Structure formats: C-alpha cells, structure tokens
Amino acid sequence: METLVSKKKKNNTKTPVRISGAEALIRCLVEEGADTLFGYPGGAIMPIYDALYDYGDKLNHILVRHEQGATHAAQGYARASGKTGICFATSGPGATNMITGIADALIDSTPLLCITGQVISGLLGTDAFQETDVIGISKPITKWNFQITRADEIASTMARAFYIARSGRPGPVLIDVTKDAQLQECDFIYRKCKSIRSYKPVPVIDEAKLKEAAALINQAKKPFMVFGQGILLSGAKKELKLFIEKSGIPSGATLLGLSALDSDHPLHMGMLGMHGNYAPNVKTNDCDVLIAVGMRFDDRVTGNVKTYAKNAQVIHIEIDDAEIDKIIKADVAIHADAKEALTKLLSMIKAKSYPDWIAEFEACKKIEYEKIIRKDLHPESGKIRMGEVVNLISEITDNNAVIVSDVGQHQMVTERYYRYSTTNSNVTSGGLGTMGFALPAAIGAKIGQPDRQVIAIIGDGGFQMTIQELGTIFQYKIPVKIIILNNNFLGMVRQWQQMFFTKRYSFTELVNPEFSKVAISFGITSQKISERKYLKAALDEMMEYEGPYLLDIIVEKEENVFPMVPSGASVSDIRLE
Amino acid sequence: MEKRKFTISVFSEDRIGLLHSITIIFTRRKMSIESINSSESERKGIYRYTIVFSADYDTARNVTKQIDKLIDVLRAFLHEEEQIIHREIALYKVATSSFYNGNEVEQLLRKHSANIIRIEQDYLVIEKTGWKNETQALLQDLEPYKILEFARSARVMVTKRWKRLHKNVLELEQEH
Ligand SMILES: Cc1ncc(C[n+]2csc(CCOP(=O)(O)OP(=O)(O)O)c2C)c(N)n1
C-alpha cells in the first residue's frame, strides 16, 4: 500500500515535457528499460530514426540487412533474454518484410514489439507511395496491433503494447505510426500500463480443478507428463523439476519445451513428436494419466489425434483458454499460469516412484540407442553425420551454450542431440518452421546473452534465405559461431521425397557457393571441412576464436532423420527406419 | 460432429478494426458467417456484436474462445438457439399499383403481423419483424405482387436467462 502511494506521488510530480511524437516514442522505449533495437530505416520512419540519433547512449540500434532479419533477431533476443524484442521498419516493403517474423513470433509465443512507419494520415487509403495496410495484413498474426495517427496517442499506446506483448501468453504487437504523428509535438508523460479491462492475462485458478487433478495424479499407475514452452515463459523450471522429482513421473518435452528440464535428468524421457524420441512417443499411448503443461498439442506432437493418448485421462494446464479442448479434450482443464499451477499442485501430490513403468521407457530408450543413436553419434566410416557434430558441440560447450537452429533435418538432429542444461538456451522456429530464422536469431540471442557461447546450426538451404545478415554480424562484430551442416540438399524435403514420393527428388538438390569464401568476403573467419578426422579440432578452434566464425561442414548427403512419426500416423507407430 | 446453428454475442471496446479481427477467425477456417450485427450496447462505449453461423459444437466453442481472446473483446458468449430470443427485421418495397384491392393487402399484413410504414404514389413499404422463416414466408406471399426491393437485417438477440457474466461485462469500471 505504502509503495503504491509513494509511486502515485512520484507520478504526480512528473511534469509533461513538450517533445515530438518521434522522440516520445523513443522515450517510451527507454522508460520500459529497453536496451536493444533491430531495424532498418526508410522514408516513413525517418523522424523516429532522427530522434534515435540522440539516444545512442541508452539504446543500441542494430542495422540489419533485411527487415525479416530484424524480426528474427528481435525474436532471438527475446527468447535468450526473456525480454521483449523490439524492431523498427519503414512503411510498405519494410513493413511487409517483417511479416514472416511476426507470424513466427505469434505461433511461438514470443514477446515482440514491431514499430512501423506509415504515410501521413491524410494519405491513408489513397495508395500513396509506400503505403500498405500493415494493420490489416498483420491482424491475423499479431496479438494486438494499433495505428497511431496523433502524437498524443503515443505514450499510452506504447505502454499498452509492452504490457500486452509480454503478459499472459506473450506474442508480437505491431504499432504503426503515421509520419505526421511522429512530427507533431505532444506533452509527453509516461505511465506504465498495469491492466486493460478487456484483457485478463493471468487467469484465476479454479482450486476444485487442482484437487481433481491431484486426485487423478495420485491414483495413476502409468502417469506421463508432457511440457512445453509455457514452463520457460512462466519461469517455472524449478517448479517443474520439483514436481517431477516428488511425483516420480516420467516426462517428455515439446520442441520448444526443451531446456525446461535438464536433458540428462533421469525422468526426462526426451523430445515428443514427429522426430522426437522413441520412448515418449510410444508411451504416450500407454499412459493412464497424461499431464500436459504449457503446451498446445501441435499436430507435430500429437500425430493422429484420433489415436492420441487414448488410454489416458488428460490433465491440461494452460494459460491460453483458447488452447484448452482445441485439439485434445481435457478431462481436467486447468486454465492457469504454469508456475502457479505447479506450485499449488506440488503440495497436493504424493511422493511416489514408478520403477516398472520407468523400466518400460528405459527399454524403449535402449532400442532407440541401438537402432539409431549409436550410429548417429559414433559412426566409424562414411561422411560426417549431423548427429556426431551436434554431440561434439554439446560436449565441447559443457551443455551450456545457447543453441539457435534453423529448420530442416539439421534442426531435428540438433534438438535431439544437444543436451540442454540451462534455460534461455533453445532458440528455434517451432510452430512456423521458418527457414532463414537462425542466422538473424543468433545475432539477437548473442546480444541478449552476451556472456554465453551462442551457436547457430543451419542448413545449406536455410542459410541462403537470410545470408545477408553476415553483413550485420561483420559490422557489429557479433561473436556468434555459425555451423553450416551442408548436405547439398533441402534435406528434410528430400527425405520425404525418398520416403513418400518414390525417391523423385523434385527440385531439392542445391548447387551451393563456397560458403567459407562468402563468409570471408564478409570479413568473417571461416573454414570448410569434410573429413571426420578434422572435426573435433575445427570445432575447438571455432569455439576458442574470439570473434564471429563460420564453419562449413560437409555432411552425408542422403542421411535420414529417425525416428519419425509419418504425418497422419499415430505416435505409437513411430518408425525407427 | 453434426453442424447446427449458433449465435455468439460479443461485448467489446469501441475499436477500429475489431470487426476485421472477428471475421478472420471465421474466414481462416473457411467458415461463413450467416449474419452479423453490431451496435452500441446499453453501456456507453461498449459494443455488442451478434454473429450467427453454423458449426459443430466443438468448433463453435473454439471460435468463441478465439474471439474472447482478442485483446479488445470484453467477453464473447456462445448461445444455442433455444437459449435466446432473437429477431430480424425485413423491409419490403412493393409497387402500389399491384394492390388493386386494398383488402388483399390488409389480410396479408394481418396474417403476417406486418405493418405498412410508408405509402407513396408508386410504392409502399412493409415492415415485418420476426424469425427468418417468418420474414421469408411474407416474402413468398408477396411474390405475386411486384416486389421492387427487399432487405433483411442481421439477427439481434437477448438471452432468456441473463447470465451473471453478461452483467459483469456491462458493469466493468471505466477505463482510465
Ligand atoms: C521459408 C521456408 N520455405 C520452405 C520450407 C520447407 N522446408 C522445410 S525443411 C526444408 C529443407 C531445408 O533445407 P536445409 O536448410 O538445407 O536443411 P536440411 O534439411 O538439409 O538440414 C524446406 C525447404 C520452410 N520450412 N521454410
């Protein structure tokens, strides 16, 4: 109460200052504690860039090479630091170039604030130069968006934007600011947003549901827990571990849930889904109680929903009510923040262990090791395999690096074999599967976690989608380590062609430039290797190098990623070959 | 699952673009909206939308939650047909000359509980409020006469049992 009063007083003593809309916008960022922006200027956002010129001591602006790169960099920053990622673009093409990143951030619940310049308000709707209806275009892919046409709307709108982006289930917010609003003067005073009457980000837990859940858990014979990014977003790593250890319940992670529990934890049975591990997929269909926390039953996780977890009573703990009963019907739905729900459940559950049930998982693990993992990690002949590279990286970095992966086979292999031990470490494009994500995201991740090793693992296809960000890395000397797992193929698509289209390799072979030379011409130290005997030394050299480094690793061309749940199949029909 | 008719009532802030946000929730699933109405509620500054569509129950519930999730939406409620009282209004513009016999019109209007709201030299306008099948029945009966224009509104509705939640929405404190 006291703090409330004193805060109020403080606010009252604040007197408005008369400044331009553009400067007001920059000051909003400072007031919210922002330190980094990613962006690209152009006509309609020039007043904002002009105002930014005087705030270099407070805000570090990174000039990317493409606005898509700005959004992915901001995503990488957000995922690695836990803070809201901020990006700037001009109107028209600048704004439309951001669309992919915004869509990616929405589906992966990443807090993003995208600021776009817009033509002057008098020209709205007239097809003016570089006018595009970015509010309309971004409507389905933003958590919220708003067009500012008057300078006096800036402070309150920005305060809302920050509040919405990072509260509840986080997501991207887009604020479009007409040029005249940037140029107008306003009386600026900033107040953080603390609530919006039409938006309730933190649900009130239904205690009766918790009791029902605890009862189900306590009588279960074969319980299984699946967790997603919701654990990381609610900061519930500790609570998850306590819950799992007390309950003795084995668990599996979604792609984005990885790192919420140490990969080496004995009750971590691996990754769920299409290219996840054998045990958690198969056992999903054997369990009698399925506890899903902070995840949304993506079709890549569930396989065929008609056969998914059919022997189980499902408990779904989820902050977004629209995810409850969307794909999998919950027997007990707990609309809640993961941390709060797990904390409360912890005192309601019995300490137990399930040796026989765990043994079933271990047996599956053994099968997967013999059939797949051994030859992925320790091949004796042939070309370098993706798995052995990732395994070595995990060893060399003490399982402690920030791993940024792109999309494709190399992504699945990376997520399967990197043994995460720390949160804010797993940065990848999950829901949208955006090729080209990793290189710019690594830039943001490094700025968000400057003291940790940040390693981008990218395919030869995806690398060429945002390759221009090498320029950004060079200009700002961002010491990220870039690994190209180069198979001269759009490998994941090729794998599907091999398995489901009678090996008709329709437009999936890539004839690539010499990536190491490309990197060198961008001023980035680089090396290419293709033989196993040089692998360890090359990785060591890269990790020890102080600045940015690109290592092009020529790998087996036609390696397939297994296990695999073919699309439409049941998770228990996961294929080992 | 079997499709049936549902009505969603949405209470929202007065925000430009909200209708767009609502409709894309339907269009992305390739669902068509049968009718949609929007008007200020009894509470100043709070808007009420009434959306009629057909779907199976699970989809209808899911769509309702997705609308409810929109930041500027205060609450969205899903209603079954029997939970609400609803009406549409229809206007029929008919050539005056078609009615040689004044009795005919009167009988027709009485049969359908419709009113004439305007009489001009060359046309008259009939108004009928009711369910869709009722306004449709009048349309059919008017077919032999010369219908110059016909227009039917979207559905408006009130609930039979005023849910507590509805009330809460309208009693929300003023936003500062
Ligand atoms: C922007 C975009 N376009 C197309 C795809 C479809 N796609 C998924 S994986 C993949 C192949 C990726 O090839 P590469 O980057 O070389 O990685 P690899 O699978 O070979 O490891 C493609 C084309 C995609 N996910 N994203």
Ligand SMILES: [Mg+2]
């Ligand atoms: Mg490739």
